[in-house]
Structure formats: C-alpha cells, structure tokens
Amino acid sequence: MLENDDKKEVTENKKAKKEHRKVSIWAVIITAVVAIAIGAGGMYAYMYNEVKEAQTVSASMKKIQTIYETLYYNYYKKTSAKKLQNGAINGMIDALDDQFSEYMTKSEAESLNDTISGSFVGIGVEVQKSGNYIKVIAPIDNTPAAKAGLKAKDLITKVNGKSIKGVSLEKVISTIRGKKGTYVTLTIQRDGSTFTKKVKRATIPVSTVYGNIDSKNKTVGYIKVTTFSTNTAKEFKKEIKILRKKGAKSFVIDVRDNPGGLMNVAISMASMFVKYGKNVMQVQGRNGETEVYKSSKSYSGGFKVTEPTVVLVNSGSASASEIFASALNESANIKLIGTKTYGKGTVQTTQEYKDGTELKLTIDKWLTANGTWINKKGIEPTIKSDWPSVAYLAAINTDKSYQEGQVSKQVKKIQKILKYLGYFTGTSNGYYGSDTKDAIAKFQSDNGITSTGTADKATVIKMESKLSSKLSNQDNAYKTALKQLTN
Template identity: 70%
Template sequence: MAKESKPKKQAKKVSLWTLILTGVISLLIGAGGTYAFMYRTVRDAQTVNASMAKIQAVYQTLYYNYYRKVDATKLEKDAIDGMLKALNDPFSEYMTKSEANSLNNTISGSFVGIGIEVQKDGDYIKVIAPISKTPAAKAGLKAKDVITAIDGKSIKGLALEKVIAKIRGKKGTSVTLTVKRGQTSFTKTVKRASIPVATVYGNLDAKDKTVGYLRVTTFSTNTAKEFKQEVKRLRQKGAKSFIIDVRDNPGGLMTTALQMASMFVKNGKNIMQVQGRDGQVEAYKSSKDYSKGFKITEPTVVLVNGGSASASEIFASALNESANIKLVGTTTYGKGTVQTTQEFKDGTELKLTIDKWLTANGKWINKTGIKPTIKADYPAVASLAAINTKKTYQEGQVSNQIKSLQKMLAYLGYFKGQANGYYGADTKEAVTNFQSANGLATSGQADKQTVVKLETQVATKVTEHDNAYEAGLKALGE
C-alpha cells in the first residue's frame, strides 16, 4: 500500500513494519499463546528448511552442471519471481535495486516521468491511476488502461523495472505508449516532466466562497501535514464546509490514511480493520495519536471514482461508515490488501501482501470497490478511447475510431446523426464545420491536427462540467 508516494526508507520501515507486522504478531502472543506460536514457528521452519534444501539442490545442479554458463543473478531473480507468481497476487513482487530505488523516488521525492501509478498485469502493465495535473492525466490516461508497447516496441513479458525505465527519461523528451482500453487500442505520445512532490491542493469554490475544495493526489509521508495546513488556510479564507477529492488517487501509506481519517472520525470509533492469515481481526480506531488533536467537524463530502484505490478507499470508507460522510462519484477500484516491504543487503526489496484490510464495519472491498452514496460521473464521452492520430479518417470508411470521432463531435454540437462508425456525408459536414470554426483547413477529413484539436476541446468541456463536483456541492447544501 505504498505506491506513488513513499516515505524515506527508514521512516517506511517504522511506519509499515511496526504498525502492521508487530500488530499482527501481538494478536498471536497473548496470555497462554506463546507456546502455540513458538511451536508453529518451529514446525513451519522445519517444513521451510526441507523445501529450501530441494530448491538449493536444484539451484546448485543448474549452476554447476548446465551445459552453458548460467547467470546466477538472473537464476536467483527468476526463482523468486516464480515463487511470487504462485501467489497469483499482482501486489506481491520482488524488486531489483534500481526498481526499489525507483519506487522510493516516486514516493519520497520529485522525479522525471509522466505521472502514472502502474502494476504488472500478466504480460503487460496496467495503470492504477494517473496523478492529477501530470502529463499522464492531461494526456487522458485512465485507471485500468493496459500499456502494451512503448515507442512502438512490445513490452510483453518485460519486468516492471524495465518498463518503468523506458517510460522515464529526460525532462522535455516524449514517450509514445500503446494503450489498450477495453477492446480498443490506441497510442498516446506524452512529454516527460518533473512530477511534483506536493500531494494536496486546495481552493475555495469559484461561486460559493464558504466551500473549500481539497484535492489529495496520493497518501505519502507528508500528506496528512499538507492536508492539515490546507484545511487551516481555507478556514482562514472563509471555508465552512469541504469537498475532499480522492478521485484517481492510487493510495499510498496506510499510516497516512489513518492519520487523515482520524481528523474526521470521533476518537474511539473504528477507521478500519486488519485480518491476518490466522483469521484474527484487529481494529484500528480514531485517536489523538493519529490526528494530533486536529479535528474537522464541518460538513464534508468525498469524491471517489474507479481510480480511488488502497489508502484512498480506507480513508473514504472510514469517513462514510464512521462519520456518516457521503461519498459522491463512481465505485472505487477495490484493493483490499495491505503490503509491506523487506529490504535486503544488496538493495533489492520484497513487497509482500501480509493482510486483508476491512472497512470500519468489517466489509472486504477487494475487487468490488466501494459504492458511492450519490452516483455521479463525467459524461460518457470522457471514457472514450483516444483516436489514433497516425491515421486520417475520411468519407466511406468504417471503424470504431470514427464512432468515437462522431461522439466527440456530437458532444460539442457539430454532429447530429447516429454514431455508427460510418464516415458518411453528415460526418464529413460535421468535421468541415469544426475545422472552419477552429481555423483549420476545411478538408472534411479528420487528420491529426483536427483530431488533436477536437480531443482538446472535449477534455476542456468535460473538466469544466464536473458532475461529481456539482453533486457534491448539492449534497453539502441538503
């Protein structure tokens, strides 16, 4: 549960291992429980030792007897990857030193990239969420998009480390991603930039200056502190209620989610629960230790969507179930597990799922997500796949790309016909009118320049008409 935002290494070990692992062990070693725990540890150690003896024997046999020279490092990594693959858990993974450093950098400091949180998805890479206001977000990448190629070359089977290295690069340079969204594939060229460290952005509503809006992009080490500062600043400017936006927030540190949820939930009430492999459940409750005595009692709503994952879901569910705060938007991602990391002497790290986490009321939302109190979303056009700009579309052609073109033109008021994917006379007329209105050559053909202009205008109109935000404002007034 530590992705786009991550504390410095020492802080990470304390916040995660101490909070999560020690808490679970304390459930096992209680009055009368010490002997049973020690017996199981010895018994399990014997089983592990027997298994490792076989693995070591196979390793030595391969290393010394295979007819060609064996790369010991690759053999070791592939063996570990094989064990993790048997877990069938995309959130448990072995990271090389450079991959671990990359993860640390993305969470604890600024870095050059495009601003997406990704995970391994079979042979390819899946987007958990783009970070707000980054090149990835501006390019229209969305949660659950699958990246299949980079700069025209397939990434099938490539390690996550290598994929991340390909996506990153020098500031100002561009990377072209081949993306699969549903059944549609398209390319997006994104310019790399410095990704900001700040994780909380706040402002007053443009019309109602008593409503404070806070956008939380990730749950990193300093997010709770940033959040507190923004709330104080908005209060000083006149905020009497708040809209908290965790849409497309891929999560981060469990500790930070607990700290922020405690600002809203009364002390002593559940924030979340954690269930270990033995089935025992431990509740995490709101307390002064988490909130440092800072409480937010003003009317509040929380905006969520399919890109709200992990720590975002802990935060949102706690406010909903323990503080009766409404959630507005669409169903969240559904990541109901907790991970921790173990660092080895060579700088590599093992990220492992160690627990389920349950909501304050004991629900496990894994793969199902959290349903909002009030459903509200961007218009359907916002979910359309980007149009392939390497092609020019013209009269007589038929394709799903043309269907998307028609829907975008209709959204802007240029196309009145049926969006069926056929580039007929009515589509040509709509394209010509759009080109004329925007100072483009009136060819009636949807070339790259026309498509880019069209998508930009659609994106601008969509963001100017945020249905979930408007629903949140309405809910505050009820």
C-alpha cells in the same frame, strides 16, 4: 512518477520482518522448558507442529539449492548466479498469484522510495504488472500522464514502439522515465481499441494536496488529495487552515484517481473527521485475528474538521484512499459521491536487503470500520454521479485519416465527439456519410484548419482538445457535491 503500488502501508513493518524465522535448536529447548512449567500436553503439540513446519521448510530449501546448483553447473551454457537467484525469487512470488507482492531490484526500490518522499522526473502514473503487460492504476492529477488522457485500467503494451510483453516492471519503468523535457510514446489498449500517446517527461511535484475556494460558492473549500505519502497529512491540515481563513465553511475532499499510499497517513487523516474512539479500519492477519484501529488524538494530532464535508471517489480511488473514504462514510456519516472505487483490500509491508533490493509482500487483509472486506469489490458511493459518457471514449487512432464512405469504430467515436461538441446531429453508427463530412468541415473551419471534410491527425487532436476543455466544466460529481453542501 508513481510507477509502483503502495510502499509501506503499515506502521508495524518491523514486526513483520521478524516473522517466519527458522526455528533454531535453542528455540526448541526453550519451548520444552516452558512446556514443563505450564503443562506438557498442549505445549508438546505446539512444539511438534513448529518443529515439523521447520523441517518442511528445510527440506524445501535443500531441494531449491540442489536445483540451483544443477542449473548453475550443468546447463549447456554459462548462466549468471544473479539471474538464477532472481528467477527463483520471482518464481516463488508469482506462485502466490498476488499482483501486489513483488521483488524489487535496487533501482525499482529507489524509484518507489522517491515517489513516497521526494520529487522525480517521469510522467506521473501509478502502474502495476498485469499478465505480460503493464496496467495503469491511476494517473496523478496535474501530471503529464493525466494531461495526456491516460486512465485507470489502460494497458500499456509498447514503449517507444517496442513491445514490453514479458519485460520486467523495473525495465518498463526505467524506459518510461528519462530526461526532463524529452518524450516517451506509449501504446495503449483501452476497451478493445489500441492507440498511442506521446507524453512529455517532467518533474513530478512532491505536493500531494491542492486546494481552492469554489469560484461561485465562496464558503465551499475544495481539496484534491493525489496520494497518501509521508507529508500528506501535514499538507492536508495546512490546506484546511488556509481555506478556513479564506472563508470555507464546508469542504469537498477529492480522492478520485488517488492510487493510495501509506496506511498510517490515511488513518491520521480519517481521525481528523471521525470522533475519537470510533473505528477507522480493521486489519486481519492470516490467523484470522483482527486488530481494530480507532480514531484518536495521537493519530490526528488533536486537529479536527467538523465542517460539513463530502468525498469524491471513482474507480481510480484505491487502497489508502479507500481506507480514508470508507472511514469517513461509515464512522462519520459523510457522503461519498462519484462511482465505485477500485477495490484493494490488502496490506503490504517491505523487507529491505543489504544490496538495496526489497521484497514487498501482502501480509494482511484490511477491513472497513464496519468489518467489510472491499477487495475486488470496491466501495459503492452514497450518491452515484459521473462525467458524461463521452469522457470514457477510448482515444482515436491518429495514425490514419478518416473520410467519407468509411465504416469503423473510430468513425463512431468521431461522431460521438462531434455530437457532444454540437457539430453533428445524426446517428453515431460508425458510417462516415455526408452529414459526418459536413460536420468535420464545419469544425475545421471554426478552428483554423483547412476545411476538407476529412478527419486527419490535426483535426482529431483538435477535437480531443476541445472535448477535454468542455468536459472540464462538466464535472457532475463535483456539481452534485456542491448541491449537497449548499442546499
């Protein structure tokens, strides 16, 4: 279960770990010697600023230590050193106002490592802290979370009926995870509605790439990339070779609801499509200096994909998947089909500590091949194409039944689903009239449910199941992709 944001999105982690050390007296002495050698004027100014910055940091640390000791020894009841330490660390990180920077406890760090390199038990959803609650970035394809209908931007407010308001991300993740085959109940807020989802925990597969030949167009290979993890590039290369042997002459690459992952993996995969020497992406540090990453044989391993290709994206395509998609679009003229992407334009690295905890910190911006920063803006597709609007309806609350004479938003959703399934021809206005009652009765009769005309829990669940089945054949973005490749 991907319960955290990207792990190590840069390959130069070791560089980042060495930055921002305190300036020692020896560093000052060495700097002074260099100043004499190359000219004291400019170097003196540099040395002065470095020492002044070090003094500022030192003064801040003394104040923090003083407050820490005051709280530890004088608070009216005993408190643990670890609690104060974690509070200080998390307080500093919260001051950054950056949802992607966080201090991870040992278990949380281990959880994140598992999602990058191994299998694990969970429900398969990428989440992040959002205010007092937890927000879904994207469910992983073919996992319990995806099958249960969780969607990007869903807000989890309760786990097993208990509010998670103010609860740490680690504790929420720990509660969501559990023994394989058991269930966890999530309370979700979506578009102003609140509902519950009971999700069965399972082993989340390590594989991140899945492929097949289109059932009707035997020369089109479809490849779904769920995350950009350690082995994704290797899996991707293998899948391309398999589909070529099966007759694929063109490819649809699907990174919809792909929450991202490792930056170097995205660069490696993009280099399989982008001509060597052309830009893949850029990374910009806090000083404004920009490093350009170009497609190369060292990234792709010499493996190239030259067949006609399109890429599917949506609002759940984030981070590394946006790096991949934008590189193919801007540097290989490959079309993006779907809806606007998530818009995560920052790079994180991790600092590991001896006790197993980790600090995940945003250290850079990343820009597209052309130098565009897509943070909080996303990437617009070349061709907009989406599921039918009914696919985005919030789930219906099954804690109550709905019957003739009622008026509510829940009834309006029922009417829209019935209309899409061909049972309702009236106006979806939220009023449960006789026409709605008749439509429900007909649906119940057709699906082996006692025909009462009342939309009870069993009826609503069956309706949502039928909706999901019908929508599986209404993937308009994929249909558009096929037209681009076969016309």
